[in-house]
Structure formats: structure tokens, C-alpha cells
Amino acid sequence: MGIPVVLDCDPGHDDAIAIMLAAADPALDLLGITTVAGNQTLEKTTLNARRVCTVAGIKDVPIAAGCARPLIRPLRVAQDVHGESGLDGPAFGEPAVDVTGEHAVELMHRLLAERPVTLVPTGPLTNIALLLTRYPEDAARITEIVLMGGSTGRGNTTPYAEFNIHVDPEAAAIVFASGVPVTLCGLNVTHQALVTPDVVARLEGLGTELGRVCAELMTFFGATYRDLFGFTSPPLHDPVAVARVIDPALVSCVEAHVAIETLGEHTSGATVVDFDGRLGMPPNARVAVGLDAPAFFDHVIEAVRVLSTVD
Numbered sequence: 638m639g640i641p642v643v644l645d646c647d648p649g650h651d652d653a654i655a656i657m658l659a660a661a662d663p664a665l666d667l668l669g670i671t672t673v674a675g676n677q678t679l680e681k682t683t684l685n686a687r688r689v690c691t692v693a694g695i696k697d698v699p700i701a702a703g704c705a706r707p708l709i710r711p712l713r714v715a716q717d718v719h720g721e722s723g724l725d726g727p728a729f730g731e732p733a734v735d736v737t738g739e740h741a742v743e744l745m746h747r748l749l750a751e752r753p754v755t756l757v758p759t760g761p762l763t764n765i766a767l768l769l770t771r772y773p774e775d776a777a778r779i780t781e782i783v784l785m786g787g788s789t790g791r792g793n794t795t796p797y798a799e800f801n802i803h804v805d806p807e808a809a810a811i812v813f814a815s816g817v818p819v820t821l822c823g824l825n826v827t828h829q830a831l832v833t834p835d836v837v838a839r840l841e842g843l844g845t846e847l848g849r850v851c852a853e854l855m856t857f858f859g860a861t862y863r864d865l866f867g868f869t870s871p872p873l874h875d876p877v878a879v880a881r882v883i884d885p886a887l888v889s890c891v892e893a894h895v896a897i898e899t900l901g902e903h904t905s906g907a908t909v910v911d912f913d914g915r916l917g918m919p920p921n922a923r924v925a926v927g928l929d930a931p932a933f934f935d936h937v938i939e940a941v942r943v944l945s946t947v948d
């Protein structure tokens with residue numbers, strides 16, 4: 638049996654691939670998918686999770702919707718990056734999988750009661766912070782939290798804040814202060830996971846409907862990343878966090894103290910990564926610094942291939 642994981646996501650083009658990787662890789666046992674407002678509204682991210690599971694043939698993983706807005710701040714979505722639907726590009730039919738009806742926090746709490754679970758958040762950390770606040774006893778049952786968010790350097794939403802942390806800095810502060818082992822997969826490493834034309838060709842080369850859908854998702858994502866950020870190829874952020882759980886050798890990390898800026902007028906949402914101990918605080922996180930990109934993309938392509946063969 639694989640490592641028990643729950644993916645907490647805001648699909649989102651890169652979240653969509655993260656769902657497929659988490660569902661298909663034999664190293665993992667995807668117990669649940671929870672959704673949060675982020676890239677788009679909760680209604681849209683939840684519909685998108687259902688759409689991805691439908692097109693990928695992921696029928697036996699419970700999906701539960703979570704928080705519709707950050708803990709304190711108003712919701713900010715990323716429609717400029719992911720489109721009006723949050724998953725623009727390919728056309729999706731009616732989803733064939735539904736949500737369980739329970740809140741995301743309740744699904745995570747229920748699964749944690751049965752066995753320790755690794756949580757993999759790839760959106761704002763609102764659901765995770767709410768879980769830790771509502772059920773503080775669950776902290777001891779979380780194996781680790783391996784998240785996509787933050788950066789050891791510049792941000793992508795403000796000069797020093799990455800989107801997932803910027804949307805809900807208070808939630809991130811709760812997570813990093815929780816004492817649960819946390820691994821931060823930030824922009825400094827996810828920008829090494831560029832979906833080049835060769836990767837898109839490999840998806841198309843699968844010759845399957847799912848491969849075509851993924852290629853179309855990456856083509857849309859690539860266009861917005863080119864227009865907004867000047868990237869020649871889009872970074873596949875979220876699957877990097879999943880890859881770290883699959884095989885830690887894929888994503889190298891160092892230990893450091895990470896402080897979350899919640900008050901800064903210009904820096905709110907910044908992940909202040911203190912590699913040299915300048916703040917006099919002990920390390921509270923593993924921080925991703927390197928990616929084996931060829932091996933990473935081999936896992937991604939294989940996941941799409943495996944799911945394409947599911948009837």
C-alpha cells in the first residue's frame with residue numbers, strides 16, 4: 638500500500654495534474670481530495686476537481702469542498718492565470734463524480750481518525766488551518782504537511798509573496814506554528830518544473846483523450862504564463878509537492894526557520910526563509926531547493942499514461 642495522502646487543492650491547471658499524479662503514482666494512496674477557494678471561487682474549484690476526476694477516471698476518491706474564503710481577508714482569485722472557469726482550455730463534459738457532502742475539514746478529520754495521513758496542500762492553507770484549529774488533536778496524527786507555496790526569493794503575486802500564501806497569510810502562519818512537520822515547495826523550486834514543448838509533445842504522444850486534455854490545459858496555462866510573466870514555458874507548481882511525497886530524492890530540501898509575514902504593508906504573505914538562523918529561531922520546516930526535473934516529468938507523464946488506460 639502507498640503513503641496515505643489527502644490533496645487539498647484549488648484547481649487550477651497545475652492542481653489538475655497534481656490530482657492525476659497523486660491518484661496514479663503507486664507510491665501513494667490518495668484517500669481524499671479537498672477543495673478550497675483560491676485560483677477561483679470554491680464553487681469553481683470544486684466543480685473543476687470533479688471534472689478532472691471524471692476525465693481521468695478517478696472514481697473512488699472522495700471529494701469534499703472546504704472554505705469559500707480566507708480566514709480573515711477577502712478572497713482574491715487568479716482568473717488572469719487560470720481563466721473564468723479556473724480550468725480554461727479544454728472543454729469538459731458534465732462531471733460524473735460528486736462531492737461527499739461533508740466539509741473538507743470533516744473529511745480530513747474522519748480520515749485522520751483511521752490512520753496517520755500526509756496532507757498535500759496546493760492552494761491557500763485555509764482548510765488546513767481550520768482543521769488544526771477545530772481539531773488540534775489531529776496535529777499529532779498528521780504525518781507531515783508537504784505544501785506548494787511561498788518562495789525562498791521573489792513572489793509571483795506581490796514582489797515578495799507567492800499566491801497561495803498571499804491569499805491567506807494568517808492560515809499559513811497557523812500551519813507553520815502548529816508543530817506539524819512542514820515541507821515548503823516554493824517558487825524557487827517549482828520554476829524548475831517548466832512544461833516545455835517537449836513535455837507537451839509527450840502528453841500528446843500518449844495518443845489518448847486524457848493526454849490530449851492535459852496538453853490543452855498546459856497550452857492554455859503556457860499562454861497566460863507567457864503573457865503575464867514572460868515565461869517561455871509554464872511552471873508546473875503543484876505536482877512538485879506531490880513528487881516530494883512520492884520520492885524525496887526528486888525534491889531536495891534543507892531545514893530552515895520559515896516566518897510568515899502577516900503585517901507587512903508591502904510584504905504580507907511573504908515566506909521569510911531564514912537559512913542562516915539570523916532570526917535566532919530554530920528550524921520549523923524543510924525547504925525545497927532542488928528538483929530532478931527529468932525524473933519528475935517521467936512520473937507526471939507515466940501518471941497520465943496509467944490513468945488513460947483506466948476504463
Ligand code: RIB
Binds near residue numbers: 649793
Ligand atoms: O503560485 C502558484 C500557486 O498558486 C499554484 O498552486 C497555483 O495553482 C496557484 O494556486
Ligand code: CA
Binds near residue numbers: 875
Ligand atoms: Ca494550486
